[in-house]
Amino acid sequence: MKLQDQLTIVLTLATSSLAVSVAPAAESRTTLGDNSLVYVVPKSGYHVLKRGDVTAVMVDNGGGDDSMLKGHRAGYSGVASLAHTNRPDNLFVPRYAGLNYEHIHDGTTQERDVLFEPRRAPIELRVVSEHIVELYQAPTPNWKLESVLRYEMLDDGTIEMTVECIPRAKTFRNGYVGLFWASYIHQPESLDIHFRGSSKRDGKPEWVRSVTPAHGVLATHLAQNDKRNIKHDDDFPLTLAFNRSKHFFSEPWYYGVSHKMAFIQMFRPQDEVRLTQSPSGGGKGNSAWDFQWFIPDYKVGQLYRMVMRAQYVPFESPEQIQRVSRANRSALGQPVSKQEKKQAALPLERPGVKR
Numbered sequence: 001m002k003l004q005d006q007l008t009i010v011l012t013l014a015t016s017s018l019a020v021s022v023a024p025a026a027e028s029r030t031t032l033g034d035n036s037l038v039y040v041v042p043k044s045g046y047h048v049l050k051r052g053d054v055t056a057v058m059v060d061n062g063g064g065d066d067s068m069l070k071g072h073r074a075g076y077s078g079v080a081s082l083a084h085t086n087r088p089d090n091l092f093v094p095r096y097a098g099l100n101y102e103h104i105h106d107g108t109t110q111e112r113d114v115l116f117e118p119r120r121a122p123i124e125l126r127v128v129s130e131h132i133v134e135l136y137q138a139p140t141p142n143w144k145l146e147s148v149l150r151y152e153m154l155d156d157g158t159i160e161m162t163v164e165c166i167p168r169a170k171t172f173r174n175g176y177v178g179l180f181w182a183s184y185i186h187q188p189e190s191l192d193i194h195f196r197g198s199s200k201r202d203g204k205p206e207w208v209r210s211v212t213p214a215h216g217v218l219a220t221h222l223a224q225n226d227k228r229n230i231k232h233d234d235d236f237p238l239t240l241a242f243n244r245s246k247h248f249f250s251e252p253w254y255y256g257v258s259h260k261m262a263f264i265q266m267f268r269p270q271d272e273v274r275l276t277q278s279p280s281g282g283g284k285g286n287s288a289w290d291f292q293w294f295i296p297d298y299k300v301g302q303l304y305r306m307v308m309r310a311q312y313v314p315f316e317s318p319e320q321i322q323r324v325s326r327a328n329r330s331a332l333g334q335p336v337s338k339q340e341k342k343q344a345a346l347p348l349e350r351p352g353v354k355r
Helices: 318-324 328-329 338-346
Strands: 046-051 054-059 079-086 101-104 123-131 132-137 145-153 157-169 176-182 193-198 206-210 218-223 244-249 253-258 259-265 272-280 290-295 304-316
Touching: 046 123, 046 145, 054 145, 079 101, 079 145, 079 304, 101 145, 157 176, 157 290, 193 272, 206 244, 259 290, 259 328, 290 304, 304 318, 304 328, 318 328
Parallel strands: 218 244
Antiparallel strands: 046 054, 054 079, 101 176, 123 132, 132 145, 145 157, 157 304, 176 290, 193 206, 193 244, 193 253, 218 272, 253 259, 259 304, 272 290
């Protein structure tokens, strides 16, 4: 419920068919269904989260242009700016955003405004606490999907994003809900992404450096055990969504590097996300590091939930990224491989000392 306008809180600013089913959520943890939560709606349409070395400016999709949001375009919600003490400049394209709620679809060919409905329908930014904001979208005009995206900044500056949504009508013709998030990276030196995987479904996991030749070509990476056949029209216009790459990932996480900083996106295994990329999603030289979530066999009125984390840290090596992200990946339920455990133990080795 809303607080009264006169109430203020002290905020610290700095800044078909699918092979398996997504389990419905038992009860809401957000303002989508938890009426005990209180929040304020800032008139500015944005709020600053800061913890540790990381500062994030969270926005609704109304746009803005002031000292905090310079030329931010309407339609783009999520993280308008992500900065670190090692790199004060924004990771994302300033007029766009990161972890941006981009598409709702069912694989059928629709008008652009329908496929980009998260941009078009109003989003309300709700400040729940000093370190938590939520983006609420009422049932959308076409798809009738109601949603809340909760962004919580954890102690180390990691952003945990919890998505809760409820289909309010039987509008998805192929029997599933398709959702898509995009992060538009501002002029990275390298457009590629990195993940553990293989060119074969049963291949031994190794580091994969994935570079796509053009937008919508070899764009989406499936998990090695993802054998879902997701129905879609042959002329479905969102070319990123179903144009598969030649690689499979073995662990549901990946990272990209921009200006000596790594942006790591990590997911729960049970959410069965697909990883997607574009070399020019945000314009020439501005790559897009994206992901998709599908809800099969959805039920009207049922609550569904997806959880992921995004970590922003200085980059040294793939092994260092694997190490610094381990706690977050473990918290999301990802298993740690024997090889990774061995690598974690290496710094403890001492000559002549047995463990």
